[in-house]
């Protein structure tokens with residue numbers, strides 16, 4: 001199997017360990033999907049945008065391993081990542097008699113991946129699933145690490161479970177059909193790994209931004225591989241986010257407030273995270289952890305990825321108050337105290353609280 005993938009990154013999680021295959025033409029490679037079937041059926045879960053592009057290819061490939069392969073096409077969009085859509089998945093599984101040996105294949109971006117993974121975690125108290133991410137964001141982040149779930153009107157990804165996939169198959173060829181705005185959104189999560197874990201990677205991203213935005217194959221292959229290596233290292237040390245893993249949420253506390261405050265789907269998740277990282281960098285500076293030059297540099301990199309660097313106004317009367325109300329629902333909040341991922345030196349992150357007046361001042365400075 002290693003011969004067909006350009007890179008293989010392993011997630012070390014004892015009996016839940018698995019591989020991320022990164023390469024081209026993997027969707028049509030029977031080898032990439034071998035040893036996943038134990039005599040059950042396969043359900044490809046995808047959406048109205050991705051299905052016409054890639055569902056037939058994957059179905060044909062999976063037929064080498066599964067006698068019964070079905071495709072379920074969900075509606076597209078972050079605003080559909082809720083209970084009602086999840087229920088259509090359970091309806092399909094039950095009405096076609098899928099049993100415990102069945103395997104779900106999440107073919108799509110993070111929305112399909114998170115919902116399919118959550119369905120796999122719940123159906124018959126847990127069945128297997130495979131991530132087949134087709135967005136940059138999903139290849140570098142959401143398909144890896146076993147976080148699955150749906151949104152609640154009061155908070156992003158609030159209902160979910162940890163459930164690791166059996167394998168992640170990243171076919172870089174699928175990124176060729178991604179709209180530029182979605183490439184930029186994925187770049188937000190790529191950039192994230194630099195400030196929190198690897199300042200050399202941030203240098204590399206800065207130097208290769210034009211190539212990344214043009215989806216140059218070599219640049220994307222390295223970006224996906226390095227991002228997955230960093231995520232694998234973090235998840236391998238702290239699978240269930242009892243500590244270290246929280247650093248992967250750099251920019252997400254502000255970003256999730258933007259997504260929930262504007263209504264899911266108004267800004268792309270990656271756009272909200274990009275802007276959230278700028279806000280978190282300003283907060284790190286206000287707390288004396290990094291200097292203004294670092295904030296300006298990170299802001300430049302995020303802007304050069306085509307991402308917004310000013311936050312939206314969520315409430316014309318009390319904007320900072322509205323952000324803080326939303327951020328109190330963040331999963332890192334503890335006893336009502338909002339906790340932020342901050343940068344406390346290049347390539348190093350920490351999780352901590354901050355005085356309300358400092359946070360308010362940052363929100364006021366960063367929103368327009």
Ligand code: NAD
Nearest residue numbers: 049109110111112134135137138141142147174177178269
């Ligand atoms: P998405 O799943 O909505 O995909 C973005 C858009 O691209 C959609 O319209 C989709 O249909 C389309 N698309 C997908 N693949 C395509 C392709 N190859 N060609 C053309 N169009 C394609 O969004 P996303 O950015 O992939 O994921 C965002 C979601 O991921 C959010 O819900 C976020 O909360 C979640 N997330 C989860 C984790 C995790 O650890 N589980 C981490 C980060 C983000």
Ligand code: GLY
Nearest residue numbers: 145147245248249
């Ligand atoms: N995207 C954050 C995490 O996987 O922990």
